[in-house]
Amino acid sequence: xxxxxxxxxxxxxxxxxxxxxxxxxxxxxxxxxxxxxxxxxxxxxxxxxxxxxxxxxxxxxxxxxxxxxxxxxxxxxxxxxxxxxxxxxxxxxxxxxxxxxxxxxxxxxxxxxxxxxxxxxxxxxxxxxxxxxxxxxxxxxxxxxxxxxxxxxxxxxxxxxxxxxxxxxxxxxxxxxxxxxxxxxxxxxxxxxxxxxxxxxxxxxxxxxxxxxxxxxxxxxxxxxxxxxxxxxxxxxxxxxxxxxxxxxxxxxxxxxxxxxxxxxxxxxxxxxxxxxxxxxxxxxxxxxxxxxxxxxxxxxxxxxxxxxxxxxxxxxxxxxxxxxxxxxxxxxxxxxxxxxxxxxxxxxxxxxxxxxxxxxxxxxxxxxxxxxxxxxxxxxxxxxxxxxxxxxxxxxxxxxxxxxxxxxxxxxxxxxxxxxxxxxxxxxxxxxxxxxxxxxxxxxxxxxxxxxxx
Amino acid sequence: xxxxxxxxxxxxxxxxxxxxxxxxxxxxxxxxxxxxxxxxxxxxxxxxxxxxxxxxxxxxxxxxxxxxxxxxxxxxxxxxxxxxxxxxxxxxxxxxxxxxxxxxxxxxxxxxxxxxxxxxxxxxxxxxxxxxxxxxxxxxxxxxxxxxxxxxxxxxxxxxxxxxxxxxxxxxxxxxxxxxxxxxxxxxxxxxxxxxxxxxxxxxxxxxxxxxxxxxxxxxxxxxxxxxxxxxxxxxxxxxxxxxxxxxxxxxxxxxxxxxxxxxxxxxxxxxxxxxxxxxxxxxxxxxxxxxxxxxxxxxxxxxxxxxxxxxxxxxxxxxxxxxxxxxxxxxxxxxxxxxxxxxxxxxxxxxxxxxxxxxxxxxxxxxxxxxxxxxxxxxxxxxxxxxxxxxxxxxxxxxxxxxxxxxxxxxxxxxxxxxxxxxxxxxxxxxxxxxxxxxxxxxxxxxxxxxxxx
Numbered sequence: 001x002x003x004x005x006x007x008x009x010x011x012x013x014x015x016x017x018x019x020x021x022x023x024x025x026x027x028x029x030x031x032x033x034x035x036x037x038x039x040x041x042x043x044x045x046x047x048x049x050x051x052x053x054x055x056x057x058x059x060x061x062x063x064x065x066x067x068x069x070x071x072x073x074x075x076x077x078x079x080x081x082x083x084x085x086x087x088x089x090x091x092x093x094x095x096x097x098x099x100x101x102x103x104x105x106x107x108x109x110x111x112x113x114x115x116x117x118x119x120x121x122x123x124x125x126x127x128x129x130x131x132x133x134x135x136x137x138x139x140x141x142x143x144x145x146x147x148x149x150x151x152x153x154x155x156x157x158x159x160x161x162x163x164x165x166x167x168x169x170x171x172x173x174x175x176x177x178x179x180x181x182x183x184x185x186x187x188x189x190x191x192x193x194x195x196x197x198x199x200x201x202x203x204x205x206x207x208x209x210x211x212x213x214x215x216x217x218x219x220x221x222x223x224x225x226x227x228x229x230x231x232x233x234x235x236x237x238x239x240x241x242x243x244x245x246x247x248x249x250x251x252x253x254x255x256x257x258x259x260x261x262x263x264x265x266x267x268x269x270x271x272x273x274x275x276x277x278x279x280x281x282x283x284x285x286x287x288x289x290x291x292x293x294x295x296x297x298x299x300x301x302x303x304x305x306x307x308x309x310x311x312x313x314x315x316x317x318x319x320x321x322x323x324x325x326x327x328x329x330x331x332x333x334x335x336x337x338x339x340x341x342x343x344x345x346x347x348x349x350x351x352x353x354x355x356x357x358x359x360x361x362x363x364x365x366x367x368x369x370x371x372x373x374x375x376x377x378x379x380x381x382x383x384x385x386x387x388x389x390x391x392x393x394x395x396x397x398x399x400x401x402x403x404x405x406x407x408x409x410x411x412x413x414x415x416x417x418x419x420x421x422x423x424x425x426x427x428x429x430x431x432x433x434x435x436x437x438x439x440x441x442x443x444x445x446x447x448x449x450x451x452x453x454x455x
Numbered sequence: 456x457x458x459x460x461x462x463x464x465x466x467x468x469x470x471x472x473x474x475x476x477x478x479x480x481x482x483x484x485x486x487x488x489x490x491x492x493x494x495x496x497x498x499x500x501x502x503x504x505x506x507x508x509x510x511x512x513x514x515x516x517x518x519x520x521x522x523x524x525x526x527x528x529x530x531x532x533x534x535x536x537x538x539x540x541x542x543x544x545x546x547x548x549x550x551x552x553x554x555x556x557x558x559x560x561x562x563x564x565x566x567x568x569x570x571x572x573x574x575x576x577x578x579x580x581x582x583x584x585x586x587x588x589x590x591x592x593x594x595x596x597x598x599x600x601x602x603x604x605x606x607x608x609x610x611x612x613x614x615x616x617x618x619x620x621x622x623x624x625x626x627x628x629x630x631x632x633x634x635x636x637x638x639x640x641x642x643x644x645x646x647x648x649x650x651x652x653x654x655x656x657x658x659x660x661x662x663x664x665x666x667x668x669x670x671x672x673x674x675x676x677x678x679x680x681x682x683x684x685x686x687x688x689x690x691x692x693x694x695x696x697x698x699x700x701x702x703x704x705x706x707x708x709x710x711x712x713x714x715x716x717x718x719x720x721x722x723x724x725x726x727x728x729x730x731x732x733x734x735x736x737x738x739x740x741x742x743x744x745x746x747x748x749x750x751x752x753x754x755x756x757x758x759x760x761x762x763x764x765x766x767x768x769x770x771x772x773x774x775x776x777x778x779x780x781x782x783x784x785x786x787x788x789x790x791x792x793x794x795x796x797x798x799x800x801x802x803x804x805x806x807x808x809x810x811x812x813x814x815x816x817x818x819x820x821x822x823x824x825x826x827x828x829x830x831x832x833x834x835x836x837x838x839x840x841x842x843x844x845x846x847x848x849x850x851x852x853x854x855x856x857x858x859x860x861x862x863x864x865x866x867x868x869x870x871x872x873x874x875x876x877x878x879x880x881x882x883x884x885x886x887x888x889x890x891x892x893x894x895x896x897x898x899x900x901x902x903x904x905x906x907x908x909x910x
Binding site: 147148149150152153205208213217219220221222223224226227228230231234235237238240241242282283284285287303380426442 | 602603604605607608660663668672674675676677678679681682683685686689690692693695696697737738739740742758835881897
């Protein structure tokens with residue numbers, strides 16, 4: 001081990017060039033302090049014009065004020081210009097019925113506000129790019145979370161080293177550096193850091209993955225974090241290939257409007273896929289092209305929905321249909337698979353079930369329902385009318401009760417009673433309109449202010 | 456739940472056609488008993504010519520004899536022809552210096568013998584295809600094991616539903632069926648099965664994944680098995696796309712021999728990649744084409760080796776070289792990356808380190824060393840001469856000792872001493888020539904009879 005030598009931290013330099021005006025997002029935690037120290041150390045060699053930026057999230061009172069002062073002092077010591085701004089994350093996380101904004105977790109809102117600010121800084125000319133300090137450990141956690149949720153190539157590509165915005169680029173220069181290397185680097189420099197209490201704001205899932213699951217899985221493969229980071233790199237490059245390939249393959253398959261007699265196409269809602277051409281593509285590209293087409297209508301297809309549409313396209317009969325979550329309809333004609341978005345109002349009230357991914361939100365404005373459901377790790381939940389035999393665990397009550405009896409006690413009758421909405425997840429009622437339900441140890445349901453009804 | 460109704464088991468019928476002569480491999484365990492019952496039930500409808508085959512692995516004495524009789528009786532009850540054979544798995548698993556055959560685990564040998572027999576049956580005309588009873592749970596375990604080892608698309612494709620051999624096809628008809636569905640089906644039929652004690656022959660890793668890790672990860676995602684099986688399907692189809700795409704892309708890039716003045720190429724060992732064309736491909740396809748080229752020389756590149764070669768190709772200078780595990784050499788010329796296999800004898804004895812994947816084998820015939828290393832889940836190990844500072848845990852001894860002192864006690868001196876071989880895994884010496892080493896709780900080292908030296 002070097003003792004007299006200067007410690008070194010590996011930076012991904014591929015996005016750097018002499019003259020680049022680079023703002024570094026520094027929270028005061030070990031990762032970002034190491035990043036700014038390493039960049040400052042090499043700023044002449046790399047020819048960078050560095051500055052330090054710090055967003056005060058308005059969350060942790062004195063502690064956050066002290067973080068701000070710590071970072072301001074650090075920037076001063078390094079001779080770097082410093083800029084900070086304060087936002088009110090908690091207020092910003094809440095739903096806003098006036099604008100239709102959905103509620104977010106604190107973590108989601110903090111991230112959104114941070115990136116909005118970075119983009120404003122770049123738009124205002126304060127910097128051309130912003131560097132953030134995501135590490136290989138962050139990458140491994142992200143990939144593992146996606147894997148447990150059942151993602152494929154796109155999801156497993158994890159945290160990207162560069163994000164391009166119209167205003168400039170976000171660069172992650174530490175994605176190949178471990179948290180252990182960062183702490184060793186700072187210790188070697190005698191450089192302190194603020195204990196990053198943002199851990200407390202991590203989601204339940206992310207916290208468990210970081211502190212429980214990843215350490216445990218390392219007993220299976222001591223190099224797991226490294227392998228997960230490699231997977232992310234492979235997935236990212238393969239996804240980039242697929243994106244181009246899919247667009248190329250989709251061009252002759254995905255058609256606007258609908259065909260008219262005598263040739264040509266007339267304007268119509270939705271779009272259509274040419275069955276003959278789709279069939280010629282092979283399963284992997286068929287799936288990609290179907291997802292690409294649905295994306296154009298604003299839908300993200302999961303595995304089952306993709307396979308349902310694929311089966312309809314490849315072996316369906318003319319006039320067969322499939323109705324998918326969120327109001328996507330697939331309809332088979334003689335030569336085409338037509339995709340269109342159905343407005344839920346046209347579907348006839350709330351009698352239909354809506355299945356949605358968890359963590360996620362479901363909104364039924366006609367019923368004034370807007371819920372957010374989080375769970376240990378994602379699965380799906382279904383918003384539906386209650387059925388005979390349904391049982392529900394009421395909060396502060398031992399044992400399940402029949403929904404039927406709960407409704408009787410509530411004196412709900414008639415149509416309202418027959419259509420009374422519940423949310424089911426993995427066979428358990430995790431929410432029921434009008435009562436406090438115990439959603440189970442692994443799930444959490446947040447009732448949000450209803451979104452304004454459209455129109 | 457149907458009570459009077461006949462229970463139904465979902466079969467993947469895509470590989471079946473009327474008239475197919477299908478042998479079903481039946482061990483007597485629940486999975487294969489369910490498979491033969493479901494196929495027998497529907498043989499007329501599907502038009503199959505069914506038979507039952509059973510391999511006695513010569514492993515479990517009376518218990519295996521009873522399995523054989525159980526399956527023979529079941530076949531008779533179903534009116535199906537029956538064929539069985541007996542092999543001696545344990546003896547077959549051992550290494551054979553005469554032929555150079557490496558030692559295998561019992562599980563590996565059993566699988567090899569089973570598939571060899573299936574292929575002989577098909578070659579002899581007893582059947583056109585053989586059906587085996589792998590379930591969705593087997594699929595999930597396989598994908599998870601590969602994921603923990605750090606595999607990408609190819610590895611994550613798991614168990615394939617169809618394997619084509621020159622003699623015929625192996626069909627896995629239950630890959631979408633869960634073990635729970637199988638037991639419910641058999642219970643519904645009143646059909647018994649033999650408790651499949653082959654669990655005992657599962658590797659340490661597979662057993663832990665089945666009984667410990669998968670159940671635990673389901674607390675993160677209750678639908679994890681289903682999602683893993685979906686990943687396998689996505690990965691398989693994408694891998695099939697990549698295989699074609701890679702061969703197409705490699706054709707103009709991978710060149711035989713070496714260029715000669717005035718144009719054309721002369722015969723030479725190894726092969727070359729055209730740098731200009733490789734550069735034009737984009738990272739995902741560059742990696743695929745590099746791995747494809749190495750495969751033609753008999754090498755399977757891991758992530759680091761692929762990236763090492765890619766860096767040499769994209770940014771190396773003429774005459775730069777890279778030496779990879781197993782004796783693959785990459786050499787940069789002005790316009791090409793040359794790949795060639797170096798014989799280890801030419802490398803100058805055992806001074807070089809050999810890094811190899813775990814579980815796996817390493818063979819150094821010149822030293823009479825042939826080892827197999829298994830571990831909880833794969834990583835890599837390195838065969839190398841000991842170094843000053845190395846410490847080793849001897850079996851039946853508490854605490855580590857210096858290798859230097861162990862060699863002194865063994866009175867090893869001179870050249871032999873300086874080159875004394877050890878195997879290191881994750882910073883621990885798991886094997887050392889001439890002494891019994893405690894390889895640690897998670898690893899197991901088997902010394903195999905040395906392979907016959909070549910020639």
